[in-house]
Amino acid sequence: MALDDKKTRFKYVGTTPNRPDGVDKVTGKAQYGADITAPGMLTAAILRSPHAHAKIVSIDASAALAMPGVRAVVTGADFLDHEDAFFADVSETCMAKGKALYDGHPVAAVAATTPAIAKAAVRAIKVEYAPLPHVTDVDEAMKPSAPIVLEGRALEHVPAGMSQNVTNTCEFGHGDVEAGFAKADLVLERSFKVSATHQGYIEPQACLASFAADGRADLWCCTQGQFFVRALCSQIVGMEASQLRVTPSEIGGGFGGKTTVFIEPVALMLSKKSGRPVKVVMTRDEVFKATGPTVHASVDCKIGMTKDGRITAGDMTLRYSGGAWPSGTIEMGAQAGFAAYDMPAVRTVGWTALTNRPKEISYRAPGAPQAVYAVEALIDEMCQKLNLDPVETRLKNAARAGTLSSYGVTFQEIGMVATLEAAKAHPHWSAPLGPNQGRGVAAGFWFNFGGNTCVSLNISTDGTVSVTEGNPDIGGSRAAISLMAAEELGVPYESVRTIVADTASLGYNDNTDGSRVTFAVGLATIKAAREAIKVMCQRAAAFWGIDAEAVEWIDGAAHPAGPNAGKFPPMSLAEIAAMSFQTGGPIAGHHEVNVDGAGVSFGVHICDVEVDPETGFTKVLRYTVAQDAGKAVHPQYVEGQMQGGAVQGIGWALNEEYIYGADGRLQNAGFLDYRIPVASDLPKIDTVILEIPNPGHPYGVRGVGETPIVPPLAAVTNAVSRAIGKRMYQVPMSPPRILTTIKG
Amino acid sequence: MRYMTAETAEAASSALAAEPGMARVLAGGTDLLVQLKAGMIRPDLVVDIKKIPGIREITAEAGGWRIGAAVANAELKEHPSVKSAWPGVVEGANLIGSTQVQGRCTMAGNLCNASPAGDAVPGLVAADASVTIVGPAGTRVAKVIDIPAGPGKTTLVKGEIVTAIHLPARPARSSDAYLRFIPRTEMDIAVASAAVSLTLAEDGTITAARVALGAVAPKVVLADAATIIGTKLDEAALAALAKAAEAVCNPIDDKRGTVAFRTSTAGVLARRAAIIAYNRAKGAK
């Protein structure tokens, strides 16, 4: 096959073999971030600001340094000043410089011989703070009277009536929105609030850093991207990238939250100062307080609709805050909000403002759930008011090939209509409901991404295959990549072993994010395999003494083709591999590329709930996810992404939120009061995978991981609103909020 | 911090009394270890009471039950008889934490932790249960309701430990029930809770009742049970009970619930728990 050829019939892709990391993960052998140790290792503890916003007047670590067993202390003064705002911001999220910007902001760190000494030493550090007024709500932060979180980061021209906390604005859309509203029979405008949520990975951030006296360093950490960690740490610490080797551990969940650094530069600095390996493991409350949650949002949404359900125009203003530093997530939300629909006229305006909260980090489809929630909830309310079927109404307005999207691109073939049809045809949609029950439906959209990717594929002399790739495996990607290598080479899945490399072993790979790994690493793997096949065909041709062009690869073997067809028996991969030393040397293929063409995806979710009218308690009774997933390489793992993403969205819709007190401190920094769904909260999550091929991938693969978190906020909202007979305009819909609405 | 295992209640009491610094009792440890982890407390001495003879046993006494202070709630649940006499007490105890926590946590620990939201306490208060306390001044018996003094505070003096909880004898046609409100189905702290214990006459008239509410005041409070005594728990009685429950609520606004929500939910739960207890007392399963 030529490098770019497409394949539509599969032998291994689409099957569900066991994952290669399975045995280690069920026996406790798999090594995660906190499981790694080194001889002579020190343990670090971090001192964090108890203030939402305070000037750091002085730090006196002398008592800590005097304690036996304490080997190093670092503070903001030890960290370089960076001209580049991007690196300066990341550095400051790791260690405050001059000002503490949120409750939990690191102020100093200690490395000591035992965890107990490190903790005691942290308590012995004296910090003098001068508390400043704080602001933790985006709407408050935008008011001209708000305390300024960071000086000098405002927009060049902040509009009148807004504060210097406003750092970003954007506008998207097309058509004449006012004219569109004029054509509508019903125009509704509603305001929505979306709380910040945390990715909630079960494994807290952990790392081990070891700096050598000659300036080389090694870093082991749980991350979604070892190469990005290297890029950030080498800049922050001030060293050459090649002198820092970063090895990713197994990763205990990330969902976007492990796409940056928090503790790694601190561990490196402490190791450099102490000359010893230093381990940093975050506690759960540190994870909640000081790693990135999502933005929180305030949204005004206005839609015009005709009596028969045609949307005439949409207009939305989004206000996001990603904490104490500028964030670009608003652009993703503003583009995604109306993307599922064919909008004759649409406008989305976005604003970002700084608040005294930790810096927002990606969480599954960053920015999209907040915007899509408002659109999908408002469409549902309009369907109720106009007595329209919510699926038929969405079908009537669904984006399809040729639709000019809300973000300016004309869609090619897309799966919105197919996904809605699948939901409509599902028995769930027509099942009866009991008293106090409601059914909600909502659609969702996500872009999906490709990105920088390197794969090296080596053929062993025994005919087995090693694939080296650079993206931490967060949901079974090693299995999917092995499947694609097996498919292309024509060898059994069991003959392929895929490993995730450290930063010294491959070129740069973008993070495991943007639903990119199975798509982009798969694409690079297929092309690396095709390179190897080319070499193997050349070897066979040389052995047979024929032209390499006259050899083709079929089902795991080189076959003489064309005029030579049938002249020689086919030669299997194992046979070619066995003679590789004699025919020119080891055989390998590799591919390095910045992949584009990921292909957007759509999901439609149906949710049934029952609401206790006296308490507002909501039980999810039934849930169905339909999604265009492209070719499902390992269908079980595709289902797993759809189920896991949906449940995260259900948690967001019902219970999960960052709660700040009047003092600006986080009130619920633990799994007890940051309430992620538990097993007994949930019904079975049914899935419908629609395999609409992505033209941008040789096998038609499309990203699947992020889209499933987009529809649930509205799907659950619509179900609850229909169950109680009143509309909800805020997530999470905690029982007190629901009960207040019921009693309204 | 020092750790010691006490062989007798008296030894535990003297060690706790003699400690000049902070001392803590360790039974199930499901609150103590959380507080240690969070750095909320740094005790100088922890006394493990689980080796004290009889402290992990459930024994019948005077028609009722003596439940040793270190009996894990999972053990309580597995006991063949306590649950049939006091289903509400047992179900309250078994709502604390997870299966894993159930394997360790104790009713006495829940009581002495003195959280207004402890799930084991309203059932015990509704049951009019008492506790045996061993202390420097000897052994005394007190009512459960008198143990909590406010959030995180008890009326126990330095050196006193609870060694057993006593559930009284049950007249015929008696039962109880406990309900709590949490936003999820498991793993949360009660936002409001209610326990109802009652006894019926042969004709189904309520002759005695106690209604205890959790998480709606600095400590567990009793609602006026006269609202249902003498009734057959008709709609009017239930409405009066809900009102009486709301009337004694003095909750706080916090991350878990608002004053209004807690108050109205306490009324709802009292009403629902009364119905369950009533049906149980009538012999319904």
Added chain:
Amino acid sequence: MKAIPITATVNGDPVEFLCTPDEPLLDVLRNRLGLTGAKEGCGTGDCGACSVTVNGRLVCSCLVLGAECEGAEIATIEGMADGETLHPLQRHFIEKAALQCGVCTPGILVASKALLAQNASPTDEEVRYWLAGNLCRCTGYDKIIEAVQSAAAEMRGEV
């Protein structure tokens, strides 16, 4: 803090360790005995990732002191397989895709085994409530319930 010497068994093997009086069993297992299968997801009994059994009782090892374990029989995920032969639960978890990142998996397996030891035929709802203290953020729990049930069926000899 003066360390305390403890003698116990872990997965049937005799062990001796020193621990500080405030040291949770989880830290003993991970840092002193090299058994890192139990994970610390919270340290407060809210996530279940550190689940082990002590004298047959399912507990969070973060909520047990090492010092309490004198003479105790402790079982961890490392003792679940019999040599190279996986326990049916372990096998079904792999086959049913009941794990993604896998960090909650050791705790969920230990908890599931404890469930099936006392209830060989749980309903789905019983499995969900038993495992309510084991947080999983990846799977949405569906495939976990499925894997526990198919392993239970095999253990009952139904497959």
Added chain:
Amino acid sequence: MVKVRLWGTLRQWTDGQAEVDVEGRTFKEVLDALAAAYPGLGPQIKRGVSLAVDGVIYRDAWFQPVDPGAEVVLMPFMKGG
């Protein structure tokens, strides 16, 4: 000439035009031409942009061919989680 569609925020730099014509045969040539013709767009292009060509979003692909008849849409630099 290539017709490039701009998102709303950028129209302040193009006298309100939602679409502008520039010379360019590749991703990079189009961006260079945009920055040259409309200097106000320069900072945003430097911060990072994506270019959608006939519906496919490209992020850093300087040499991606851009045909004169293609639909070309400038987008912010896109990222996922």
